[in-house]
Amino acid sequence: MLELKNIGYWYDIQDNSLFEDVNLKFETGQSYAIVGQSGSGKTTLLSLISGLDKPKAGEIILDGQSLSHIGLTKYRQKHVSIVFQSYNLLTYMSPLNNLLTAMAVTKSSHEGDKNYARGMLQKLGLTDEQMTKNVQRLSGGQQQRVAIARTMCCDAKLVVADEPTGNLDEDNTQEVIQLFQKIAHEQDRCVIIVTHEPDVAAVCDHSYRLAHHEFALEK
Numbered sequence: 318m319l320e321l322k323n324i325g326y327w328y329d330i331q332d333n334s335l336f337e338d339v340n341l342k343f344e345t346g347q348s349y350a351i352v353g354q355s356g357s358g359k360t361t362l363l364s365l366i367s368g369l370d371k372p373k374a375g376e377i378i379l380d381g382q383s384l385s386h387i388g389l390t391k392y393r394q395k396h397v398s399i400v401f402q403s404y405n406l407l408t409y410m411s412p413l414n415n416l417l418t419a420m421a422v423t424k425s426s427h428e429g430d431k432n433y434a435r436g437m438l439q440k441l442g443l444t445d446e447q448m449t450k451n452v453q454r455l456s457g458g459q460q461q462r463v464a465i466a467r468t469m470c471c472d473a474k475l476v477v478a479d480e481p482t483g484n485l486d487e488d489n490t491q492e493v494i495q496l497f498q499k500i501a502h503e504q505d506r507c508v509i510i511v512t513h514e515p516d517v518a519a520v521c522d523h524s525y526r527l528a529h530h531e532f533a534l535e536k
């Protein structure tokens with residue numbers, strides 16, 4: 318589904334490339350962990366995959382079309398959904414309205430379907446009362462579930478997450494990672510997760526380690 322071909326990237330203030338000639342493939346129905354030491358470039362790679370930045374060399378191909386051909390704005394709107402460590406919810410809204418807004422902005426096939434959004438939040442363990450109060454009144458684990466429900470209500474086939482369990486305790490981490498597995502396996506999406514946590518990488522179907530500017534497939 319997604320192919321990185323001969324990707325090179327460096328920040329202009331750096332002397333050396335962060336990575337060169339990276340070739341990776343990601344498929345739908347599968348989950349992938351990206352692991353590696355702090356500062357190795359995991360978040361940078363994710364920003365290229367998410368269409369937030371462009372590679373300095375090589376190209377990223379989605380279903381046979383290069384991202385530069387699709388256009389990054391369209392790519393971000395239609396094809397990729399991002400889950401952040403800090404949730405990035407609209408903090409002045411309820412969980413339900415967060416989902417409905419994302420469905421409208423991305424022109425989801427479920428746009429305007431309040432019952433669908435409600436059902437998704439219910440599936441992820443939120444009560445009717447929790448769905449309609451301000452999202453900031455929920456716990457961290459609940460807020461991350463809302464962020465995941467938001468992804469599940471949108472049509473993007475590619476779901477990327479940067480340290481999605483970084484703010485969660487062990488129980489919530491396990492629940493959240495199982496939700497990502499469901500997104501990959503039951504919704505047939507491609508899930509790519511940057512993580513520091515071996516427990517998270519162990520659950521993912523595949524794991525790439527970034528070290529010394531190169532990626533190695535660990536499983």
Ligand SMILES: Nc1ncnc2c1ncn2[C@@H]1O[C@H](COP(=O)(O)OP(=O)(O)OP(=O)(O)O)[C@@H](O)[C@H]1O
Nearest residue numbers: 328329330335353354355356357358359360361362
């Ligand atoms: N906007 C930027 N401008 C210049 N250098 C940057 C920028 N963003 C990141 N870097 C540098 O690029 C390198 C890779 O950063 P990146 O955040 O991708 O690593 P990471 O593996 O995700 O790290 P961590 O695990 O600590 O989040 C680091 O040396 C960082 O200091």
